[in-house]
Amino acid sequence: MTHPFDLAGRVALVTGANTGLGQAIAIALAQAGADIAAIGRSAPDETAAAVAAAGRRLSWVETGLDDVAALGGAVATAVERLGRADILVNNAGTIRRNAALDFSEDDWDAVLGVNLKSAFFLAQAFARHCVAAGQGGKIINIASMLSFQGGIRVASYTASKSGLLGLTRLLANEWAAQGINVNAIAPGYFATANTSALRADQQRNRDILARIPAGRWGDPADLGGAAVFLASRAADYVHGAVLPVDGGWLAR
DSSP states (O other), rough: OTTTTTTHHHHEEEEETTHHHHHHHHHHHHTOOOOOEESSSSSHHHHHHHHHTTTEEEEEEEEETGGGGGGGHHHHHHHHSSSSEEEEEOOOOOOOOOGGGGGGGHHHHHHHHIHHHHHHHHHHHHHHHHHHHTTOOEEEEOOOOOGTSSOSHHHHHHHHHHHHHHHHHHHHHHHHHGGGGEEEEEEBBOOSGGGGHHHHHHHHHHHHHHTTTOSSOOOOOGGGGHHHHSSGGGGGGGGGGGGEESSTTGOO
């Protein structure tokens, strides 16, 4: 009997796998036995090397996530190249910062388009594949602390991540009976490109660290265990849940 966290023979589709949190999640899934389809515009060369070092395959499915019409084709390409699709990680995201009084329509649409619209339509394409293939699947959406809190100067990001958590619950309700688990991970404050401005601001950096019981920014590798759990058979009866990986931020 295999270990319940074993992902051998599975294929995981991961958006934004070329860097940061998506890269760490892709590597963790590969180390648990999954092959990876990296969906996005940027070549994930560094991630591919780490996946190969884990003894697994990575195929880059070059796709613009702002092109909804291309998302179904991205799933089909992943299946054609790797033989199947069992797991989807909606990780790719973007952020724009400005005061709410000055926030532009372009900054609103750019963030909602990637963080929420593309996540929904990629999940839809993946779920359609699962239903047509007569199989279950695992969808993991990457939410945020701002799925729970308001934040400041990131109106469209807060709206998108709050919406993504609601969407996670809705899709879990609709698809659980078809064997598709839809859950979310809510990362806390991680050291990535998206948080470089916060870490460079001495006052904000101090304020953030003062509230994190663990006393440090998260490392992307800290997300690996949560992703493997939600992608595995160990989470077969977990639907519509959100797992904070935040160093204790929400408990403070």
